[in-house]
Structures are given as C-alpha cells and as structure tokens.
Amino acid sequence: MIEVKDLHKSFEEEKVLNGINFTFETGKTNLIIGQSGSGKSVLLKCMLGLFKADKGTIEYDGKPYYSISDEEKRELRKEIGMLFQGGALFDSMTVEENVMFPLRMFTKQRKKKDHLDRVNEVLERVNLKDTGKKYPSEISGGMQKRVAIARAIVNRPKYLFCDEPNSGLDPRTATVVDNLIHELTVEYNITTVIITHDMNSVLEIGENIAFLKDGVLQWTGDKDKIFETDNETVTDFVYSSDLFKKVRKAQLHGH
Amino acid sequence: MSYLHSIGEYFIMIKGVFGRMTKRSVLKELIFKEIDELILGSLGIVAFLSFFIGGVVALQTALNLNNPLVPKSLIAFAARQSIILEFAPTFISIIMAGKVGSFITSSIGSMRVTEQIDALEVMGVNSLNYLIFPKIIAMLTYPFLIAISMFLGIVGAYVAAVFGGFIVPDQFISGLQDDFVGFQLFYAFFKTFLFAMILATIPAYHGYYMKGGSLEVGKASTTSFVWTSVFIIITNYIVTQLLLS
Numbered sequence: 001m002i003e004v005k006d007l008h009k010s011f012e013e014e015k016v017l018n019g020i021n022f023t024f025e026t027g028k029t030n031l032i033i034g035q036s037g038s039g040k041s042v043l044l045k046c047m048l049g050l051f052k053a054d055k056g057t058i059e060y061d062g063k064p065y066y067s068i069s070d071e072e073k074r075e076l077r078k079e080i081g082m083l084f085q086g087g088a089l090f091d092s093m094t095v096e097e098n099v100m101f102p103l104r105m106f107t108k109q110r111k112k113k114d115h116l117d118r119v120n121e122v123l124e125r126v127n128l129k130d131t132g133k134k135y136p137s138e139i140s141g142g143m144q145k146r147v148a149i150a151r152a153i154v155n156r157p158k159y160l161f162c163d164e165p166n167s168g169l170d171p172r173t174a175t176v177v178d179n180l181i182h183e184l185t186v187e188y189n190i191t192t193v194i195i196t197h198d199m200n201s202v203l204e205i206g207e208n209i210a211f212l213k214d215g216v217l218q219w220t221g222d223k224d225k226i227f228e229t230d231n232e233t234v235t236d237f238v239y240s241s242d243l244f245k246k247v248r249k250a251q252l253h254g255h
Numbered sequence: 256m257s258y259l260h261s262i263g264e265y266f267i268m269i270k271g272v273f274g275r276m277t278k279r280s281v282l283k284e285l286i287f288k289e290i291d292e293l294i295l296g297s298l299g300i301v302a303f304l305s306f307f308i309g310g311v312v313a314l315q316t317a318l319n320l321n322n323p324l325v326p327k328s329l330i331a332f333a334a335r336q337s338i339i340l341e342f343a344p345t346f347i348s349i350i351m352a353g354k355v356g357s358f359i360t361s362s363i364g365s366m367r368v369t370e371q372i373d374a375l376e377v378m379g380v381n382s383l384n385y386l387i388f389p390k391i392i393a394m395l396t397y398p399f400l401i402a403i404s405m406f407l408g409i410v411g412a413y414v415a416a417v418f419g420g421f422i423v424p425d426q427f428i429s430g431l432q433d434d435f436v437g438f439q440l441f442y443a444f445f446k447t448f449l450f451a452m453i454l455a456t457i458p459a460y461h462g463y464y465m466k467g468g469s470l471e472v473g474k475a476s477t478t479s480f481v482w483t484s485v486f487i488i489i490t491n492y493i494v495t496q497l498l499l500s
Contacts, residue, residue: 048377074275077379088374090366102378104281161377 001026002047002159002191007056009042009215016042017053018215026191029182029205033196034212035237040195043212044163047193048082049073060159078106081152081190083162083181087144089136095147096132099123102155122150126180142173146180153184160185162194166201178204199238202226203247211237265460271383272391272456282389289393293355294400300354301347305338305404308346309411312337317421327422331430334412336439343404344443345491348450351397352483356458359390360479363462364472372463387459397451398444405443439499446494450487457483 002024009017016039024030032040045051047058049065058065060076068076089098099119107115123129126146136144145165152160162181166174182205185192194201202209206223211234219226219234226238227247276282316333363386366372375382409431416422422430461479465471 050373050376074379077377080377082374082377084370084374086369088370090371090374091369105278105378105380 001061002193003057003059004043004047005057005059007043007046007058008054009039009046009051010054016215017046020056020212020215020217022210022217022220024191024193025208027186027189028207029185029192029194030208030210031194031196031202031206032210032212033202033206033237034218035197038212039215040197040212041163042215044161044193044195048080048161049077078102078155079158081155081157081160083145083148083152083160083165085163085165085167087136087141087148089144089147089151091136093135094132095123095128095134095136095139098136098147099132099150099154101151106155118154119150122154123147125153125184126150142169142177145169145173145177149177149180149184153188156188158190160190160192162192164196164198165194166196166198171200174198174200175204181205202238213237261460264464265456268383268387268460268463269456271381272387274384275381277381277385277388281385285385285389286392289389290396292358293390293393294396297351297354297400298403300350301400301404302407304347304350305343305407306411306414308342309334309338309408310415312342312408313412313416313421314419317416317419326426326430328426328430328433330416330422331412331427332433334416335409335431335435338408338412339405339443340439343401343408344447344450345487347401347404348447348454348487349484351454352458352487353480355454356479356483357476359455359458360462360465360476361472363387363459364465364475365469367463367465368468368472383463386463387456390459391452391455394451394455395448397454398447401444401447442494442498445498446491449490449494453483453486453490457486 004020004022004024007017007020008015020039020043032043034040042051046053047065053066057067060079063072063076065073065076089095090101093101096116096119099122100115103115103118119132120129123132126149128143128146128150131139131143131147136147139147149165160181165181166177169177178201181192181194184190194205196202203223206226209219209221209223209226210217211219211231213233219229219231221229226234229235277285313330313334316330317327320327320329363372366386372382372386375385413424413427417424417427458476458479461475461482462472465475
C-alpha cells in the first residue's frame with residue numbers, strides 16, 4: 001500500500017500538485033486519470049523520488065519515503081518496477097539482456113543460467129517466448145511494452161508504476177497490455193499505480209481511481225462509481241469519450 | 256551566470272560519477288565495451304590520419320629546406336618534434352572530440368530523451384556511475400592510441416621523406432635521434448591524459464544534462480564538440496606554458 005499525504009509540488013511560481021491525499025491499495029490496479037497538464041506525471045515522479053515534493057509525505061507500507069536514509073531508499077527502489085511511456089528499453093541490449101538487467105544489477109546469484117531461467121519464465125508470462133535474442137528495434141511497439149513489463153516484474157517487485165502503458169498502441173494491443181498488468185497485479189499481489197487518460201483502461205481495469213485536475217484531487221472511486229458521480233469536472237472529462245457515452249447509454253437501457 | 260551554473264553542475268556530475276559504484280562484474284563488462292567502442296573503434300581513422308599527416312609534415316619540411324647549409328636530417332627532426340609534441344596529442348584529440356565526443360553525447364543524450372536514464376534511476380542504479388565511469392576508465396587507454404599515432408606519424412614521415420627521394424634512411428634515423436629530450440615524451444603523454452579526461456567527461460556532461468527531444472540531441476553533440484575542443488586547446492596552452500617554457 002502506498003499512502004500519499006498532503007503532497008504539494010511547484011515549479012517556480014506554478015503550482016502543479018496542491019495537497020494530494022490518496023491511498024494506493026495492494027493487489028489492485030490504482031489509476032490516476034486526468035487531462036494532460038493535470039499533474040499526473042509529476043505525482044508519479046514524486047512517488048518515484050525523481051522529483052522531491054515541496055510538502056507532504058509518501059509512505060510505502062508505512063515507510064515514509066522522504067525521511068528514510070539513502071540506503072533504505074535504494075533498497076526500496078529495488079522493490080519498485082516501472083513501466084515507462086515509451087518502454088525505456090536499453091536499445092544496445094537484446095530483449096533477454098533488458099529483462100535480465102535488474103537481476104544482474106541487484107541479485108547476488110552469479111550463475112547466468114539461473115538468471116536466464118527467470119527471464120524465460122517472465123517472457124513466457126508476457127507471451128514473448130521467442131523474442132529473447134531480438135533487439136528492441138526489431139519488435140513492435142506492443143511487444144516492446146510487454147518486454148518493459150517483463151523487465152519491471154522480473155525482480156518480483158512490491159510496487160509497479162506504469163506511465164500511460166497503452167499510449168501509441170492500437171485498441172486491441174492496448175487491452176492486452178491493460179489486462180496483463182491487471183493479471184500480474186493480482187497474481188503477484190502488488191500495488192500497481194497506472195497513469196492514463198485512456199477511458200478504455202478506466203473501464204477495463206479501474207479498481208481504484210483518482211481523478212486529478214489542475215493539481216487537485218477532484219474525485220476518487222472505482223470504474224462503477226464513476227458512472228454515478230455528479231461531479232461536473234469528472235463527467236465533463238469522462239463523457240468526452242464516446243466509449244463512455246455508449247456504455248452509459250447501454251447501462252441506462254438495462255443492457 | 257549560466258556558465259557558472261554549468262561549471263557547478265559539471266563538478267557535481269564528476270562527484271556523482273565516483274559515488275555509489277555499479278556491481279563490479281557489470282562494470283568490468285561495460286569498461287571492455289567502451290574500450291572497444293571508444294579506443295579500438297578509433298584506431299582506423301587515427302592510423303590513417305597519422306600516417307598521412309606525418310608524411311605531409313615531412314614533405315613540407317623537405318620542400319622548404321632550400322639552404323644547403325641546413326642538414327637534411329632536419330626533416331626527420333622537425334617531423335618528430337611536431338608529431339610528438341603537437342600533432343599526435345592535440346590534433347588527434349580534436350579529431351576525437353568530433354568522433355568519440357559526439358558519440359558519447361549522442362548516446363547518453365538519446366538515453367535521456369527515451370527515459371532510459373530515468374529507468375536506471377528508478378531501478379536504484381547510480382546512472383552517472385553506470386554511464387560515465389566506464390568511459391573514463393576506457394579513456395585511460397587513450398595514451399596508447401596516441402602512442403600508435405606518434406609511431407605511425409613518424410613512419411609516414413619516413414616513407415614520404417625517404418621514398419620521395421629527399422633524404423637517405425641513415426640521415427632520417429640520425430635526425431630522429433638528434434637532441435631527443437625524454438621529458439618531452441612525458442609532457443606529450445601527460446597532456447594526452449588530461450585530454451582523455453576532457454574527452455570522456457565534457458561530452459558526457461552535455462549528453463547527461465540535455466533537455467528536449469531528438470533535435471536537441473544533435474544540438475548537444477555540436478555544442479559538446481565545440482566545448483571539448485575549446486578545453487583541449489586551453490589545457491594544451493596551460494600545460495605547455497607550465498611544463499616547457
């Protein structure tokens with residue numbers, strides 16, 4: 001579980017996050033949604049320690065991130081898996097080497113075969129059994145995303161962060177990636193935080209949603225409750241999606 | 256002010272490079288890879304340039320030696336001095352600022368643009384150490400490249416002078432040995448070592464702290480080449496002033 005308490009962050013005069021309070025639950029897909037410029041990515045970077053918040057705390061299972069020692073932070077980071085928007089795969093390495101990277105860096109296990117077994121296991125889990133020897137540039141965008149997921153989970157993390165996991169993917173592949181993240185969240189019982197503005201993802205895997213606008217948390221709930229809210233800021237945003245309109249219409253007609 | 260900021264940032268980067276070390280087995284592999292890319296990968300162009308520039312230095316000296324009172328061995332002497340003192344260490348380093356420097360800036364810059372550096376940081380890897388330390392260690396072998404450049408420059412001078420019919424082999428060898436001062440070799444390799452550090456760190460700085468997209472990677476490479484050359488020239492002047500004058 002990750003608890004964000006009264007988080008503030010400004011860049012010079014511009015306030016980007018303004019008193020965010022939210023609890024990201026374990027074993028659930030926690031979504032941060034909102035328009036571009038709403039502060040989603042800044043919140044994620046604050047949680048990852050890439051930005052230092054001006055005020056407030058972030059607690060990883062009770063451990064206050066900003067107060068623990070550097071050594072403890074490093075240990076904590078080993079428990080974090082991250083899926084970047086563009087995948088952020090190392091292009092000088094093969095798929096296999098990319099996935100093996102966290103293992104090589106942080107485990108004392110010296111036998112390459114043991115690492116390889118684990119790499120093959122996760123590659124198989126993300127349905128990429130025969131791509132180990134290829135370079136990221138030789139595989140499709142959807143496959144790159146799945147390799148990035150494999151790299152993120154190879155060390156069995158306790159926390160998984162995903163920055164717009166299905167951006168740039170076709171709807172079918174996007175659904176595959178969404179479902180894969182959800183399945184892994186349940187399977188490994190991890191705390192998954194996903195940033196997205198894709199309404200499809202909200203409908204597919206939105207178990208615990210935080211809606212941000214102008215750096216302020218406007219609404220929280222799950223994918224079912226989002227249809228019931230009368231918060232105008234939220235409805236303006238979600239009903240700009242045709243998919244949402246159709247689903248709502250079907251619900252109202254009892255289908 | 257922005258220059259002061261950059262200087263401060265550069266030294267903070269250097270401190271970070273020697274901060275928390277990457278796992279030794281991974282580092283060892285990276286160092287060999289960097290030696291291959293930065294040093295061995297430059298061997299061809301350095302050999303080519305050294306041989307022909309050495310030849311041209313000898314030709315120019317021979318063609319301008321009209322006074323019969325000046326011994327022909329001066330051709331070899333002049334070639335040796337210019338190649339060992341300036342051409343190999345300084346001129347080749349400026350070429351390397353374009354080749355190796357741009358490569359370092361663009362490879363690190365691309366990693367910045369595609370969030371690969373963020374990925375390293377999130378994983379808890381000291382990205383400065385992981386990316387730049389192996390390059391610095393690899394560049395410690397740079398003096399060997401310059402030694403090869405010196406050797407091939409002199410070979411080029413020999414070929415041009417002897418086979419061009421300007422001088423006989425014995426005269427050339429004698430000219431090469433005339434007034435040889437060992438300290439000058441120390442001076443040449445000392446400044447080569449300083450240039451190696453400049454070649455590894457200034458381009459790395461420009462790549463690591465670049466902002467923007469792929470267009471900015473290109474701009475950062477150009478800026479990095481300019482500043483690396485400037486620092487090589489300034490360092491050359493200071494070291495020459497301190498050690499030889």
